[in-house]
Amino acid sequence: MNIEKEKVVSVSYILFSPNKITNEEVQVEKTTEGNPLTWLYGVGAMIPDFENNLKGKTKGHKFDFRITAENAYGVIDPTYIIDIPLDSFRDPDGKIDSEMLKVGSTLPMQDNQGNHLRGIVKEVSLTIVKMDFNHPMAGKDLHFTGEVLDVREATADEIAHGHVHGPGGHHH
Numbered sequence: 001m002n003i004e005k006e007k008v009v010s011v012s013y014i015l016f017s018p019n020k021i022t023n024e025e026v027q028v029e030k031t032t033e034g035n036p037l038t039w040l041y042g043v044g045a046m047i048p049d050f051e052n053n054l055k056g057k058t059k060g061h062k063f064d065f066r067i068t069a070e071n072a073y074g075v076i077d078p079t080y081i082i083d084i085p086l087d088s089f090r091d092p093d094g095k096i097d098s099e100m101l102k103v104g105s106t107l108p109m110q111d112n113q114g115n116h117l118r119g120i121v122k123e124v125s126l127t128i129v130k131m132d133f134n135h136p137m138a139g140k141d142l143h144f145t146g147e148v149l150d151v152r153e154a155t156a157d158e159i160a161h162g163h164v165h166g167p168g169g170h171h172h
């Protein structure tokens with residue numbers, strides 16, 4: 001069976017991303033034995049280029065492809081790197097939790113519309129905290145290697161729900 005729209009696809013994969021400084025590939029993600037990635041193909045659940053590289057393939061196909069940052073999680077948007085006054089991190093007693101405000105920490109934040117965002121602390125000065133709200137994978141090229149483990153027909157329920165049921169999918 002070929003991979004096409006509304007088929008349920010299972011793959012094992014390793015995701016690498018080149019380190020911008022050393023140019024070495026670092027492993028970002030890896031599926032484990034018995035726990036593949038299973039999804040309903042062609043309904044917008046995946047990065048389009050990830051799906052395009054698997055289109056028409058069958059069980060047993062081994063893949064090795066790259067997706068540039070522009071076509072993956074996007075390039076780093078400098079407008080998402082924001083200086084926040086250090087004072088807004090003070091607790092009611094005026095104290096700063098310096099454990100929390102460490103460079104590299106990920107903090108749950110809220111914008112002024114009440115949307116929940118996660119930001120990474122880039123810099124802490126005496127007056128400001130520089131935070132990066134880009135997707136953690138923004139600006140990173142992706143390199144996938146792996147194998148197509150299974151391709152099956154989706155059930156009518158799965159197509160109606162837009163996701164996979166059973167192993168690797170929703171249980172409800």
Ligand SMILES: [Zn+2]
Pocket residue numbers: 157158161163164165170172
């Ligand atoms: Zn469902």
